Amino acid sequence: xxxxxxxxxxxxxxxxxxxxxxxxxxxxxxxxxxxxxxxxxxxxxxxxxxxxxxxxxxxxxxxxxxxxxxxxxxxxxxxxxxxxxxxxxxxxxxxxxxxxxxxxxxxxxxxxxxxxxxxxxxxxxxxxxxxxxxxxxxxxxxxxxxxxxxxxxxxxxxxxxxxxxxxxxxxxxxxxxxxxxxxxxxxxxxxxxxxxxxxxxxxxxxxxxxxxxxxxxxxxxxxxxxxxxxxxxxxxxxxxxxxxxxxxxxxxxxxxxxxxxxxxxxxxxxxxxxxxxxxxxxxxxxxxxxxxxxxxxxxxxxxxxxxxxxxxxxxxxxxxxxxxxxxxxxxxxxxxxxxxxxxxxxxxxxxxxxxxxxxxxxxxxxxxxxxxxxxxxxxxxxxxxxxxxxxxxxxxxxxxxxxxxxxxxxxxxxxxxxxxxxxxxxxxxxxxxxxxxxxxxxxxxxxxxxxxxxxxxxxxxxxxxxxxxxxxxxxxxxxxxxxxxxxxxxxxxxxxxxxxxxxxxxxxxxxxxxxxxxxxxxxxxxxxxxxxxxxxxxxxxxxxxxxxxxxxxxxxxxxxxxxxxxxxxxxxxxxxxxxxxxxxxxxxxxxxxxxxxxxxxxxxxxxxxxxx
Amino acid sequence: xxxxxxxxxxxxxxxxxxxxxxxxxxxxxxxxxxxxxxxxxxxxxxxxxxxxxxxxxxxxxxxxxxxxxxxxxxxxxxxxxxxxxxxxxxxxxxxxxxxxxxxxxxxxxxxxxxxxxxxxxxxxxxxxxxxxxxxxxxxxxxxxxxxxxxxxxxxxxxxxxxxxxxxxxxxxxxxxxxxxxxxxxxxxxxxxxxxxxxxxxxxxxxxx
Numbered sequence: 001x002x003x004x005x006x007x008x009x010x011x012x013x014x015x016x017x018x019x020x021x022x023x024x025x026x027x028x029x030x031x032x033x034x035x036x037x038x039x040x041x042x043x044x045x046x047x048x049x050x051x052x053x054x055x056x057x058x059x060x061x062x063x064x065x066x067x068x069x070x071x072x073x074x075x076x077x078x079x080x081x082x083x084x085x086x087x088x089x090x091x092x093x094x095x096x097x098x099x100x101x102x103x104x105x106x107x108x109x110x111x112x113x114x115x116x117x118x119x120x121x122x123x124x125x126x127x128x129x130x131x132x133x134x135x136x137x138x139x140x141x142x143x144x145x146x147x148x149x150x151x152x153x154x155x156x157x158x159x160x161x162x163x164x165x166x167x168x169x170x171x172x173x174x175x176x177x178x179x180x181x182x183x184x185x186x187x188x189x190x191x192x193x194x195x196x197x198x199x200x201x202x203x204x205x206x207x208x209x210x211x212x213x214x215x216x217x218x219x220x221x222x223x224x225x226x227x228x229x230x231x232x233x234x235x236x237x238x239x240x241x242x243x244x245x246x247x248x249x250x251x252x253x254x255x256x257x258x259x260x261x262x263x264x265x266x267x268x269x270x271x272x273x274x275x276x277x278x279x280x281x282x283x284x285x286x287x288x289x290x291x292x293x294x295x296x297x298x299x300x301x302x303x304x305x306x307x308x309x310x311x312x313x314x315x316x317x318x319x320x321x322x323x324x325x326x327x328x329x330x331x332x333x334x335x336x337x338x339x340x341x342x343x344x345x346x347x348x349x350x351x352x353x354x355x356x357x358x359x360x361x362x363x364x365x366x367x368x369x370x371x372x373x374x375x376x377x378x379x380x381x382x383x384x385x386x387x388x389x390x391x392x393x394x395x396x397x398x399x400x401x402x403x404x405x406x407x408x409x410x411x412x413x414x415x416x417x418x419x420x421x422x423x424x425x426x427x428x429x430x431x432x433x434x435x436x437x438x439x440x441x442x443x444x445x446x447x448x449x450x451x452x453x454x455x456x457x458x459x460x461x462x463x464x465x466x467x468x469x470x471x472x473x474x475x476x477x478x479x480x481x482x483x484x485x486x487x488x489x490x491x492x493x494x495x496x497x498x499x500x501x502x503x504x505x506x507x508x509x510x511x512x513x514x515x516x517x518x519x520x521x522x523x524x525x526x527x528x529x530x531x532x533x534x535x536x537x538x539x540x541x542x543x544x545x546x547x548x549x550x551x552x553x554x555x556x557x558x559x560x561x562x563x564x565x566x567x568x569x570x571x572x573x574x575x576x577x578x579x580x581x582x583x584x585x586x587x588x589x590x591x592x593x594x595x596x597x598x599x600x601x602x603x604x605x606x607x608x609x610x611x612x
Numbered sequence: 613x614x615x616x617x618x619x620x621x622x623x624x625x626x627x628x629x630x631x632x633x634x635x636x637x638x639x640x641x642x643x644x645x646x647x648x649x650x651x652x653x654x655x656x657x658x659x660x661x662x663x664x665x666x667x668x669x670x671x672x673x674x675x676x677x678x679x680x681x682x683x684x685x686x687x688x689x690x691x692x693x694x695x696x697x698x699x700x701x702x703x704x705x706x707x708x709x710x711x712x713x714x715x716x717x718x719x720x721x722x723x724x725x726x727x728x729x730x731x732x733x734x735x736x737x738x739x740x741x742x743x744x745x746x747x748x749x750x751x752x753x754x755x756x757x758x759x760x761x762x763x764x765x766x767x768x769x770x771x772x773x774x775x776x777x778x779x780x781x782x783x784x785x786x787x788x789x790x791x792x793x794x795x796x797x798x799x800x801x802x803x804x805x806x807x808x809x810x811x812x813x814x815x816x817x818x819x820x
Contacts, residue, residue: 196656
């Protein structure tokens with residue numbers, strides 16, 4: 001019950017982590033099933049329809065329900081601590097964001113047991129995703145589930161923006177903010193400007209499917225390419241929503257374990273902003289083969305290639321940070337160092353794909369699959385592993401086992417390269433993506449076998465990580481405030497795990513890497529910027545949970561509003577939008593409650609802070 | 613005695629009560645950000661509409677359909693409501709809760725009148741012109757864009773109505789002031805979107 005009503009950012013972080021981890025597991029199992037099907041030519045392990053559903057749900061689940069919530073988990077756990085705040089700007093909205101994400105994800109995955117999962121690919125290209133070609137409710141689960149989950153992401157993004165703008169500790173100017181706070185800031189800005197586009201796209205597709213509108217149906221004047229534009233004007237910035245937080249994590253971990261300040265801090269900041277800006281300019285490189293014409297293709301080629309410049313700046317800054325530093329290869333740093341070459345390879349194939357003429361060859365082959373897995377798994381997932389191992393003691397008060405961590409790293413990264421490196425060659429040899437099997441003796445056989453073995457090894461790495469979490473959770477919570485001993489930022493100045501109010505006294509920030517600066521000056525702790533006083537805390541509330549339940553019910557009601565059921569009662573309830581209305585009443589009723597009954601929160605008094 | 617109390621109450625409310633607390637400042641800031649997101653939302657809907665506005669699929673076209681005097685009347689009502697919400701905020705800054713309430717009520721009434729005209733307009737199209745959601749790509753885009761705006765108006769009416777009730781119960785405080793200020797921002801945003809709809813959908817539909 002405590003967990004359902006919490007508005008504490010640290011607890012919400014843990015909720016995000018478990019929920020995101022759960023969906024990550026589902027997405028991983030889907031990946032393993034896909035790889036088993038492709039282990040040999042003409043395999044009959046899965047049929048074509050199931051394979052379509054698996055690839056669709058693997059992509060959708062991993063992007064929206066797996067890695068994004070884990071990113072949000074780290075942001076929630078770390079950002080208020082790093083900027084010296086007692087909470088986020090809107091604790092209530094923070095909880096609401098989590099619950100809408102969770103219920104959206106649950107709705108999407110209900111499709112497995114309610115008559116067919118979405119099967120039109122994670123991009124849901126029209127007209128493949130129209131009712132003509134995708135007759136089950138699968139794509140409806142996709143549109144409505146993602147809509148609800150996306151709402152949570154947007155809420156989270158606005159919350160982090162407001163938090164970072166208004167709640168930094170005294171002395172923490174923008175150019176003294178830790179890089180992870182910076183990338184969270186920019187990521188949230190991208191979320192704010194990218195997610196409303198997919199909101200509209202999903203609404204249009206929902207209307208096409210449920211209300212028989214004509215947006216994407218060419219027979220009635222609609223335009224399928226319009227879907228691609230809307231999808232990718234969201235979808236390409238989404239790539240940077242995913243990768244920028246990883247950049248932030250790497251920029252925290254590498255300086256800590258090199259005992260050196262991040263090289264080129266201000267160039268890192270501006271590279272981040274530039275990447276975000278360019279990220280909105282390049283969506284059509286996903287659409288070269290739709291025939292946009294040479295001018296558009298050239299412009300989008302060039303702007304896409306430009307992104308390699310700020311990204312290259314970042315890569316070299318990390319290398320220069322390690323250069324001459326006292327590098328310690330702890331588990332977080334192993335993942336961070338492993339990230340650099342792996343992500344760079346993904347970036348290089350990105351430049352190859354950005355060349356429009358070459359893209360006509362690579363399009364829809366395993367080369368593309370290899371490219372984006374190098375970016376998303378080799379970049380983001382390695383970054384998340386690094387961040388999780390790094391901040392685990394701060395989140396839970398327990399150090400993960402270093403030995404098991406190193407086992408996780410080596411099995412995972414070797415498995416990763418085995419799986420995806422060979423897929424570049426499969427793609428260049430012409431193996432198409434999204435096809436459920438292939439003919440023998442096209443030189444695809446051995447490489448696919450290798451790829452599947454690699455996927456199994458990645459699975460083993462994940463299991464070792466889970467085992468590590470399990471045995472760590474049975475140890476006493478005795479991690480030091482600064483367990484890595486070289487912590488540079490504010491989160492390492494307070495106990496692990498932090499008390500509910502984070503900082504007894506808001507610290508005074510005197511430079512970049514505020515804690516390191518104090519350490520250099522010979523201080524053991526931060527100078528406070530205020531006397532010990534009564535701390536205002538928000539009250540726990542069930543309303544965010546109820547609002548999300550309402551939206552969930554309304555979504556299901558809308559989805560089945562045109563169906564005929566065996567029972568007359570059910571048909572009556574759904575066909576007259578009574579279920580939809582009930583859900584909306586729950587949601588708006590909760591909003592009304594929130595509006596009418598003011599909640600002034602409560603205070604922690606100084607005596608309590610001193611432990612008296 | 614009561615006047616003294618009222619005077620004392622007045623002096624405790626700061627000049628810009630919506631920005632007096634951190635929570636209030638956060639609300640105003642986050643609402644600006646939210647409106648940024650809303651701008652992208654409507655931008656995408658406008659782009660969709662522009663892409664599909666000539667795809668009439670043998671159904672009625674914009675030029676045949678639209679009746680400008682009706683739309684002009686609706687526009688006048690909505691623009692006027694934006695002005696009255698400005699008066700409401702000015703009354704709030706002068707710490708005149710009764711005046712504030714009255715201007716908010718007028719705003720809500722004008723908004724409701726706008727909405728009524730829009731519902732009437734849609735019903736005419738559906739019943740007499742056989743122009744429904746499923747008629748053509750143009751009709752789908754029209755109803756979605758204009759309907760989204762209408763839904764925003766409806767939400768705004770409900771929201772401000774609830775705030776009027778809250779004002780009656782709790783009075784004008786540093787807690788209620790940011791909510792009223794933010795709802796006024798929302799209302800102006802809706803108004804600006806309507807100006808674009810009037811131009812891009814109706815005027816361009818008639819003459820373009």
